[in-house]
Amino acid sequence: xxxxxxxxxxxxxxxxxxxxxxxxxxxxxxxxxxxxxxxxxxxxxxxxxxxxxxxxxxxxxxxxxxxxxxxxxxxxxxxxxxxxxxxxxxxxxxxxxxxxxxxxxxxxxxxxxxxxxxxxxxxxxxxxxxxxxxxxxxxxxxxxxxxxxxxxxxxxxxxxxxxxxxxxxxxxxxxxxxxxxxxxxxxxxxxxxxxxxxxxxxxxxxxxxxxxxxxxxxxxxxxxxxxxxxxxxxxxxxxxxxxxxxxxxxxxxxxxxxxxxxxxxxxxxxxxxxxxxxxxxxxxxxxxxxxxxxxxxxxxxxxxxxxxxxxxxxxxxxxxxxxxxxxxxxxxxxxxxxxxxxxxxxxxxxxxxxxxxxxxxxxxxxxxxxxxxxxxxxxxxxxxxxxxxxxxxxxxxxxxxxxxxxxxxxxxxxxxxxxxxxxxxxxxxxxxxxxxxxxxxxxxxxxxxxxxxxxxxxxxxxxxxxxxxxxxxxxxxxxxxxxxxxxxxxxxxxxxxxxxxxxxxxxxxxxxxxxxxxxxxxxxxxxxxxxxxxxxxxxxxxxxxxxxxxxxxxxxxxxxxxxxxxxxxxxxxxxxx
RNA sequence: GCACCCGUAGCUCAGCUGGAUAGAGCGCUGCCCUCCGAAGGCAGAGGUCUCGCGUUCGAAUCGCGACGGGUGCACCA
Numbered sequence: 121x122x123x124x125x126x127x128x129x130x131x132x133x134x135x136x137x138x139x140x141x142x143x144x145x146x147x148x149x150x151x152x153x154x155x156x157x158x159x160x161x162x163x164x165x166x167x168x169x170x171x172x173x174x175x176x177x178x179x180x181x182x183x184x185x186x187x188x189x190x191x192x193x194x195x196x197x198x199x200x201x202x203x204x205x206x207x208x209x210x211x212x213x214x215x216x217x218x219x220x221x222x223x224x225x226x227x228x229x230x231x232x233x234x235x236x237x238x239x240x241x242x243x244x245x246x247x248x249x250x251x252x253x254x255x256x257x258x259x260x261x262x263x264x265x266x267x268x269x270x271x272x273x274x275x276x277x278x279x280x281x282x283x284x285x286x287x288x289x290x291x292x293x294x295x296x297x298x299x300x301x302x303x304x305x306x307x308x309x310x311x312x313x314x315x316x317x318x319x320x321x322x323x324x325x326x327x328x329x330x331x332x333x334x335x336x337x338x339x340x341x342x343x344x345x346x347x348x349x350x351x352x353x354x355x356x357x358x359x360x361x362x363x364x365x366x367x368x369x370x371x372x373x374x375x376x377x378x379x380x381x382x383x384x385x386x387x388x389x390x391x392x393x394x395x396x397x398x399x400x401x402x403x404x405x406x407x408x409x410x411x412x413x414x415x416x417x418x419x420x421x422x423x424x425x426x427x428x429x430x431x432x433x434x435x436x437x438x439x440x441x442x443x444x445x446x447x448x449x450x451x452x453x454x455x456x457x458x459x460x461x462x463x464x465x466x467x468x469x470x471x472x473x474x475x476x477x478x479x480x481x482x483x484x485x486x487x488x489x490x491x492x493x494x495x496x497x498x499x500x501x502x503x504x505x506x507x508x509x510x511x512x513x514x515x516x517x518x519x520x521x522x523x524x525x526x527x528x529x530x531x532x533x534x535x536x537x538x539x540x541x542x543x544x545x546x547x548x549x550x551x552x553x554x555x556x557x558x559x560x561x562x563x564x565x566x567x568x569x570x571x572x573x574x575x576x577x578x579x580x581x582x583x584x585x586x587x588x589x590x591x592x593x594x595x596x597x598x599x600x601x602x603x604x605x606x607x608x609x610x611x612x613x614x615x616x617x618x619x620x621x622x623x624x625x626x627x628x629x630x631x632x633x634x635x636x637x638x639x640x641x642x643x644x645x646x647x648x649x650x651x652x653x654x655x656x657x658x659x660x661x662x663x664x665x666x667x668x669x670x671x672x673x674x675x676x677x678x679x680x681x682x683x684x685x686x687x688x689x690x691x692x693x694x695x696x697x
Numbered sequence: 698g699c700a701c702c703c704g705u706a707g708c709u710c711a712g713c714u715g716g717a718u719a720g721a722g723c724g725c726u727g728c729c730c731u732c733c734g735a736a737g738g739c740a741g742a743g744g745u746c747u748c749g750c751g752u753u754c755g756a757a758u759c760g761c762g763a764c765g766g767g768u769g770c771a772c773c774a
Contacts, residue, residue, distance in 0.1 A: 159717065169716065206717045207754060292774045409771055425772065436700060443772040450774045478701050479769035549702055562736045565723060573736065581733050622713055634711060648738040659733050
């Protein structure tokens with residue numbers, strides 16, 4: 121139930137009627153007609169821009185259209201008044217009962233209130249995290265993980281069929297480096313001095329792995345050349361690292377549907393098939409790239425390579441897909457991987473990358489555009505850096521893993537829910553300052569707490585009232601909810617389905633976090649009013665019917681907070697103590 | 698040099714497919730607890746939405762150009 125959508129439908133049908141009656145010319149495009157909550161509550165319940173949008177194409181004055189539309193709309197019992205205002209806005213005041221009917225709806229649907237069908241069961245693949253399996257996840261990865269997971273939940277809620285996917289970069293040179301690093305730790309476990317030379321992974325987390333290698337292979341590898349052990353250790357190590365990564369993901373509440381191995385692409389003909397597909401479209405050729413401008417290419421020399429004509433799909437330069445030794449570049453398996461996703465029948469693809477991969481966006485979009493003939497949209501969301509602070513001071517905790525703070529460290533320090541919520545209180549493409557002290561602080565300065573606190577307060581009031589069931593609350597006489605602050609709160613609840621659809625279409629889960637903060641704010645204000653004016657208290661011994669109505673209202677607040685937090689992957693709390 | 702992201706209150710940031718008087722938190726000033734959780738609430742001060750030009754009935758939002766900050770720029774992923 122989306123009131124805004126309902127009223128928009130009403131407006132559109134009124135416009136159709138006006139066309140049929142000759143008031144408006146035929147052939148108008150109503151796509152830009154919107155029905156929105158007004159910025160100022162004094163303007164009414166909803167506003168539509170229809171008259172202004174249509175004035176020019178209809179060659180009429182906005183006011184004339186607005187007047188005619190207003191007359192039409194007030195014929196509907198749901199519209200109490202329709203007033204023309206400002207440059208041509210039509211401010212609508214709705215039958216108050218319409219808002220009130222929302223509450224039993226929320227109580228009945230529970231966490232499903234706001235669920236949408238705009239996704240039309242389209243299959244969408246959300247690829248995120250996708251790190252090299254060479255170590256534990258750090259905070260930067262955590263942001264991508266939380267963002268991707270929340271986005272996936274959001275899309276699911278909006279009616280998409282979602283697959284959460286992790287692309288394991290286990291086919292490149294870094295996993296060889298990992299194997300060599302582990303070999304040194306193996307030597308260490310054997311009582312020898314490890315040589316962690318420049319370029320190897322220095323992290324302590326490999327020490328255990330070295331011991332595990334000793335357990336498994338004894339001293340059989342110790343004097344052997346790399347050619348003997350590299351492949352084995354590579355597999356052994358990447359498997360172990362993926363176990364580690366899976367544990368990290370679990371710690372932050374992320375569960376992938378698919379782990380897709382880059383290595384598995386080799387030898388199956390998939391890369392050849394993907395490149396062949398591009399070749400058949402005339403997008404593969406032998407050529408020489410121009411030198412990059414400005415950045416003086418010290419060691420640059422002209423080189424003929426196999427290139428993908430990505431410029432024909434929006435890229436700036438064509439991209440090499442083969443190295444001069446004949447092997448594939450890293451780009452080729454990536455193309456094949458996305459080719460595979462398309463083959464698997466996804467209608468939409470989303471990749472979540474770190475901001476440092478920004479330069480990679482155009483070529484990847486070009487590849488997907490070419491492979492799918494422009495039919496499968498690829499959206500690439502870049503997550504900016506996370507800067508950690510503690511009490512305002514930059515926070516560095518790098519005992520275990522070189523220069524990075526681990527995801528584990530943060531989760532251990534502030535908890536999964538707090539980590540997730542904080543990561544989502546910023547737009548993905550804005551840098552995030554994460555103060556670990558503030559995140560656990562119990563004050564309004566901390567949005568996590570503030571939202572959870574509202575939920576806990578509702579729970580507290582309901583407990584005092586003897587925990588009435590949602591069924592018993594649906595029968596409340598809601599016409600008793602007449603205070604402007606109450607009406608405003610209910611209106612806020614009515615925005616939830618609309619907000620959700622906007623967040624889903626924009627791929628922006630952070631909007632949910634901000635909405636929940638606003639909702640909590642309205643709730644806190646209302647609860648406080650009860651302190652100033654006892655007649656506004658939720659629980660009134662002298663007016664049981666009013667109490668029931670207010671309980672229905674605040675229970676609805678809790679339901680929506682709970683649903684919103686659920687999408688963000690945060691567990692609502694019933695008490696803060 | 699090129700590409701992408703960003704530029705909104707003293708600070709950190711929201712701002713919907715372009716809409717009405719640009720919002721929140723922190724900080725600052727002043728209020729509000731015998732009373733459902735004051736871990737809260739209310740009010741005030743604080744703005745040339747970096748700048749310029751353009752599109753439009755209307756621009757923080759769209760386009761172009763500056764300026765400032767971040768990221769990335771051939772056979773590494």
